[in-house]
Amino acid sequence: MLESAGRCFTRYGFKKTSMDDVASDARVAKGTVYLYCENKQDLFLRAIEHELRAWTDELATFIDPERPADELLADLGRRDAAFVEQHPLVADLLSGMVDGEFPAFRSRFEELRSTALRHIVEVLELGIHQGVFAADLDVRATARILREMQLAGALLRHRTELPVKQVRRQQAAALRLVLKGLERR
Amino acid sequence: MLESAGRCFTRYGFKKTSMDDVASDARVAKGTVYLYCENKQDLFLRAIEHELRAWTDELATFIDPERPADELLADLGRRDAAFVEQHPLVADLLSGMVDGEFPAFRSRFEELRSTALRHIVEVLELGIHQGVFAADLDVRATARILREMQLAGALLRHRTELPVKQVRRQQAAALRLVLKGLERR
Amino acid sequence: MLESAGRCFTRYGFKKTSMDDVASDARVAKGTVYLYCENKQDLFLRAIEHELRAWTDELATFIDPERPADELLADLGRRDAAFVEQHPLVADLLSGMVDGEFPAFRSRFEELRSTALRHIVEVLELGIHQGVFAADLDVRATARILREMQLAGALLRHRTELPVKQVRRQQAAALRLVLKGLERR
Amino acid sequence: MLESAGRCFTRYGFKKTSMDDVASDARVAKGTVYLYCENKQDLFLRAIEHELRAWTDELATFIDPERPADELLADLGRRDAAFVEQHPLVADLLSGMVDGEFPAFRSRFEELRSTALRHIVEVLELGIHQGVFAADLDVRATARILREMQLAGALLRHRTELPVKQVRRQQAAALRLVLKGLERR
């Protein structure tokens, strides 16, 4: 059910997805959908939460402090990019796109986004500690940019249907750009 | 009229904006709106075009090849960021968000986006020529990232209502990150 | 003005004709149309009256009592058919089609239709008097049928776009059918 | 549902009938109407088809070749007239009135009208074969006229609200007129 909802919302967006779409994707009757949610908004939020659970599991993966931070960061980037590409709803959440539809949930969303940042922040701080990243980085702002860049790639694929090759090229270019910028002077 | 439309579409998105919204924002009757457009879609596209005209005017400003490219890029970045913040519809266009609503216009949009890239590409190439940027940059992919980063900032403001200070911090961090990454080895 | 209205109403019908259609056909501004009529209904009625004036002029033509009634009837039929083909609004009026749109004018219309019948009735009565038509004809009902048959032809052309040849064939067949039926036993 | 639609379209015509009219006549909500049709057009066509089904069933009734054709024709005329009076939508179809509203369906309608003619043609040909009708009749054109005359009566009733008595008188007169005209010389 929630997966059907996720699929539909991903494909058509919140407004354009009808409860009928969800119901028929899930091969149940429309009324049945309402057994699992209060209303369309609620369904959307549940669907996001569902994807987020997988996301936080993913994030929980251990960050090995022995490995050089730049390597870690590249790794994290790749993994996150891959995940977000598979879960565009999460991408929508992170990019703030959904905030417009749910003004009431803004602060909740902000919190979720914060969570997603924490891991990048950790790696950056580790890097500074290891002496591979510049000490005077604005860690939080930088983390945000890094996340944004991953998102950009993920959203690009879903929204503009660029060929995968180009997306990868862009991601590679992003990494290069960024790693140099992080380096200690 | 087009400005009212721009305001509304920006605030509520395409679907959630009703022609009544636009009409009452413009303080005219609903029928009057239809004197200036064929359709809601048409209105949206006109509103975007209206903002884009200002954008292309902005872009037409001369890029002085005597100035160092890194300086130019910073300048361009600031100016573009400022502009996009004032014209979120353009941001939506550039970020590919609108493509979902108007599949028929995708190629047209892509072209517009290309235009917007050209200036960044130019500056990058100038920088390579000047010897301040690395010669082996993937110019197009890099340009795309740079644009994405500006957009990210602009969208952030409109969608998540972060305090301006934080947005500026993020933009500064982005610049720093990026300029280093562009440098010649 | 009235001719433009006539043309438009003929082509598109009452509902589908917009005041803009009439105005642009008459090459004046929409407001100008309202100088010549109170509203759309009024315009329609004036347009019909305009055509009817020509019709009553036509009907006023002298019926020569010396000529055999069957010949007269054939003549009248041809002339009326030709006229109605040129003035489909009159045909609509006669066929009762417009009554639905203007329930308030029904009795007025009925009167106009009566006028149109009178001439046929006269010829039939002349024929009875001459002894060429059966004395026990239901004159009024028969007149109505004859009119109907002419109308049918006229409407056919405008509504179904049959080739002229076929319409003529039908009119010839109608005449033959009818003249035999009118004959004295 | 279809009957409500038929009633409304009959009473007010296609344009003037609103979906609300149909819905409230059928004592359901507007949305419910859309469960049974795609469109207003579609609803109209379905309503016509609904009436037509009854019509073709009616036409399917056996034409006994043993009976004299003039008798058969009178019978057919009476039955058809009665039917068309009860189903004015069919009358509108046959008279070509609906063609203007649905240019796209013109050929489909023409075909339906052809079907309706076939039976009259058959009786006429039977009559010629029996020697009661003139051999040189233009069968098709004549059939068309006969149909037209029945229609005229039916439409008359619905559109002008003549007293039934007068309609019957007209139909009787029509029959008399016609049967004489069909006779062998």
Add this chain to the structure above:
DNA sequence: AATGAATGAGTATTCATTCAT
């Protein structure tokens, strides 16, 4: 638990009519 027919509020669009210029 599951269904899906019924609902009706919400929205885009049209067009007769008005009125300041």
Add this chain to the structure above:
DNA sequence: AATGAATGAATACTCATTCAT
């Protein structure tokens, strides 16, 4: 007299939501 921009009531159609079965 003539204009045509502005109006807003009217109307087709959609879809989230309910509820009897």
